[in-house]
Amino acid sequence: MENSPLQIGNVAARSGVSVDTVRYYERLELLPQASRTSGGYRVFSPKAIEQIRFIKQAQELGFSLDEIKGLLTSGGAEECEQVRDLLQGKLSEMDEQIKKMKAFRRILAKHLDECDSELNQNGQNAHCPVLFEIEK
Amino acid sequence: MENSPLQIGNVAARSGVSVDTVRYYERLELLPQASRTSGGYRVFSPKAIEQIRFIKQAQELGFSLDEIKGLLTSGGAEECEQVRDLLQGKLSEMDEQIKKMKAFRRILAKHLDECDSELNQNGQNAHCPVLFEIEK
DNA sequence: CTTGACTCTGGACGTAACTCCAGGGTGTAG
DNA sequence: CTACACCCTGGAGTTACGTCCAGAGTCAAG
Numbered sequence: 001m002e003n004s005p006l007q008i009g010n011v012a013a014r015s016g017v018s019v020d021t022v023r024y025y026e027r028l029e030l031l032p033q034a035s036r037t038s039g040g041y042r043v044f045s046p047k048a049i050e051q052i053r054f055i056k057q058a059q060e061l062g063f064s065l066d067e068i069k070g071l072l073t074s075g076g077a078e079e080c081e082q083v084r085d086l087l088q089g090k091l092s093e094m095d096e097q098i099k100k101m102k103a104f105r106r107i108l109a110k111h112l113d114e115c116d117s118e119l120n121q122n123g124q125n126a127h128c129p130v131l132f133e134i135e136k
Numbered sequence: 137m138e139n140s141p142l143q144i145g146n147v148a149a150r151s152g153v154s155v156d157t158v159r160y161y162e163r164l165e166l167l168p169q170a171s172r173t174s175g176g177y178r179v180f181s182p183k184a185i186e187q188i189r190f191i192k193q194a195q196e197l198g199f200s201l202d203e204i205k206g207l208l209t210s211g212g213a214e215e216c217e218q219v220r221d222l223l224q225g226k227l228s229e230m231d232e233q234i235k236k237m238k239a240f241r242r243i244l245a246k247h248l249d250e251c252d253s254e255l256n257q258n259g260q261n262a263h264c265p266v267l268f269e270i271e272k
Numbered sequence: 273c274t275t276g277a278c279t280c281t282g283g284a285c286g287t288a289a290c291t292c293c294a295g296g297g298t299g300t301a302g
Numbered sequence: 303c304t305a306c307a308c309c310c311t312g313g314a315g316t317t318a319c320g321t322c323c324a325g326a327g328t329c330a331a332g
Contacts, residue, residue: 009308019309020291028289039298041309061240065289084252091245094237101230104197109227116220145278155279156321164319175328177279201319 005043008034015052022052030055030069062097063090141179144170151188158188166191166205198233199226 012019025031026042031051034042051072058068070086148155161167162178167187170178187208194204206222 007309018291021289023310024290037298037309039309040311041298057240059289061237087245091241094241098234098237101197101234104193105227105230109223143279154321157319159280160320173328175279176281177328195319 005037005041006046006048008042008044011044011048011052015049016056017052022048025052025055025065028065028069030065030072061094141173141177142182142184144178144180147180147184147188151185152192153188158184161188161191161201164201164205166201166208197230 008019008022012022015022022031026034031048034044034048037043054072055065055068058071059065063071067086067090070082144155144158148158151158158167162170167184170180170184173179190208191201191204194207195201199207203222203226206218
């Protein structure tokens with residue numbers, strides 16, 4: 001049978017994290033308590049893999065595990081509002097961040113240019129003009 | 137005289153960090169070793185304040201202190217190229233990140249909508265559809 | 273000369289998010 | 303029955319970035 005129970009190493013490999021991390025997430029209640037075999041081995045449903053991927057995705061975008069927990073425990077109406085608030089907050093935060101990044105991007109790009117032309121013109125005794133005038 | 141030496145508490149206050157943090161940055165060589173009074177007190181130049189602000193700014197945008205150190209130690213031609221590479225790398229990273237954020241933003245905004253209409257229509261027994269279909 | 277605000281050092285502590293380890297059990301193939 | 307890969311738990315260790323503390327010195331004002 002190909003229907004062997006989905007055990008932790010498998011889940012870990014498929015979702016790109018370590019088995020330790022899977023157990024860690026379970027402890028933090030980011031994953032539901034997995035059921036066990038008679039021998040005590042955890043048994044996962046394939047949903048767990050998706051869930052871990054979701055966690056990783058959200059994490060890359062700056063959500064903390066605690067916030068992600070908030071996103072995952074969505075049940076009734078009350079929680080729905082709570083999730084909505086969390087999302088709303090994160091959205092404005094992200095807009096803010098994107099704006100800042102664009103501005104800093106421009107600054108860095110400019111320095112990069114200066115760097116390059118400095119190298120082209122002065123070659124050996126070029127000195128980078130990074131940091132100066134970066135303030136506002 | 138208004139020309140009292142710029143000491144650590146002052147620098148800290150003006151740059152919005154704690155004195156501990158200033159000393160910490162000095163240890164990490166993110167700030168030059170401050171000179172000392174006869175009594176052993178650090179004496180800073182106003183440039184230090186700018187530098188700390190720069191560090192904080194870069195940090196908000198996801199640079200680690202180690203990377204920032206790379207941005208700050210810009211001297212001759214060799215370092216210039218090194219800085220250029222660092223910036224180049226960070227720029228593509230930022231572009232990547234901005235793209236991802238925009239995508240995730242859309243996903244979250246959609247969920248937010250669903251959340252809202254769910255609340256409007258089903259009121260009390262609304263249940264949030266967050267997490268499902270978020271994969272890719 | 274005393275007071276009070278400020279500074280010094282070295283090292284311990286704190287948090288997030290893991291990561292590793294010892295000592296032991298499970299399960300299956302040969 | 304013996305390997306051998308895999309799993310279990312509890313707890314210690316790690317990295318990044320600070321923050322706090324004790325015990326002691328500095329300095330300007332009164």
